[in-house]
Amino acid sequence: MRFSIVVGAALALCVVGTGTFLLLTAPDPMPEETWANLGEPDLANGERVFSEGGCVSCHAAPGAPEGEKLVLSGGMALKSPFGTFHVPNISPDETAGIGGWSLAEFGNAMKRGVGREGEHLYPSFPYASYARMTPSDVNDLFAYIRTLPKSANVAPPHDLPFPFNVRLALGGWKFLYLNDAPRVVLADADDRLKRGQYLVEGPGHCGECHTPRDELGGLKTAEWLAGAPNPEGQGRIPNITPGEKGLRAWSEGDIVTYLETGFTPDYDSVGGSMVEVQKNMAKLPAEDREAIAAYLKAIPAH
Incomplete structure (x- = not known):
C-alpha cells in the first residue's frame, strides 16, 4: 500500500513537472496589438533594414550572380554540430515563400521564433538577435521583401539527428536564451x-x-x-x-x-x-x- 502511494505520488509529480515545462516553454507569439496601427510601411527603410540584416547572404540561392541575389529562393545548407539546416525560401511566392503570410506571422517568426503553424523555429534563423528589432522595422522589412521577385523553389527539410529533430525541446532552449535584453x-x-x-x-x-x-x-x-x-x-x-x-x-x-x-x-x-x-x-x-x-x-x- 505504502509503495503504491509513493509510486502514485512520483507519477503525479512527473505529470505536474511535465505540464509546467510545457506551459513555460510553449510557443509564445506576440500580442496581436503589437502589429496593429503601425501605419503605412516605409519601403526605403525596409530596404535599409534588409541590408542591415544581410538577408541575401543566406536566403539567396547558393552561388547566385549579383543580378539575382534579390531572389530569396533559399536552399543554402548551414552545417552545424547539431546537423544541417536548409535555409527556406522567403520570396513573396504565395506557395513556396512567404507571400501568403500576414505581418503578425512574419513578426512572430522574426522576434519570437514561432512559425506560421505555431511551431518553434530553429535558432539557425537568428531570431534570438532579431528579438531586439522594433516592430516598425519588422513592418518595413516585410513590406520591402514583398516587392522582390518570387521564386517557386522549395528548400529541402532540415537534416538533423535525434534528439535535435524534436522541436518541442526548442521551448527549453528559448527559456534559457531568448530575450530582448x-x-x-x-x-x-x-x-x-x-x-x-x-x-x-x-x-x-x-x-x-x-x-x-x-x-x-x-x-x-x-x-x-x-x-x-x-x-x-x-x-x-x-x-x-x-x-x-x-x-x-x-x-x-x-x-x-x-x-x-x-x-x-x-x-x-x-x-x-x-x-x-x-x-x-x-x-x-x-x-x-x-x-x-x-x-x-x-x-x-x-
Whole structure:
C-alpha cells in the first residue's frame, strides 16, 4: 500500500513537472496589438533594414550572380554540430515563400521564433538577435521583401539527428536564451552609440558568428564578440572587441573604412563569409557604419 502511494505520488509529480515545462516553454507569439496601427510601411527603410540584416547572404540561392541575389529562393545548407539546416525560401511566392503570410506571422517568426503553424523555429534563423528589432522595422522589412521577385523553389527539410529533430525541446532552449535584453550595458550611451548597439545586437546579428557558444548552442554573452569557431567547421571567426586580440589597433575610422570598402588598415581585404556581410554594410548610410564602429570600440574588451 505504502509503495503504491509513493509510486502514485512520483507519477503525479512527473505529470505536474511535465505540464509546467510545457506551459513555460510553449510557443509564445506576440500580442496581436503589437502589429496593429503601425501605419503605412516605409519601403526605403525596409530596404535599409534588409541590408542591415544581410538577408541575401543566406536566403539567396547558393552561388547566385549579383543580378539575382534579390531572389530569396533559399536552399543554402548551414552545417552545424547539431546537423544541417536548409535555409527556406522567403520570396513573396504565395506557395513556396512567404507571400501568403500576414505581418503578425512574419513578426512572430522574426522576434519570437514561432512559425506560421505555431511551431518553434530553429535558432539557425537568428531570431534570438532579431528579438531586439522594433516592430516598425519588422513592418518595413516585410513590406520591402514583398516587392522582390518570387521564386517557386522549395528548400529541402532540415537534416538533423535525434534528439535535435524534436522541436518541442526548442521551448527549453528559448527559456534559457531568448530575450530582448541588451547584450552589454553601455554607460552614458549617446544616440549614435545606441544606434550602433541596435544595429549590431539586433538586425545585424553580429554576435551569432562572432560570439562563442556553449554546449546547447546558446551564446556565451560574457564573451560577447570575442571570436568563435567557425560553425561551418573551418577556421575561426575573429574577435571584434577593442581588446588586444581584437580591434585595439583599429580606430573608429578604420572600422568605418573596412565596412565601406572591405580594406583593413594594413591594406588586406575582407575574406570568407565576411565578404557578403561587408557588401551589405557598404549599402548602409555612412552614419550607420559610424554608429557600428562607435559601438565596437565601446564594448568590453576580450
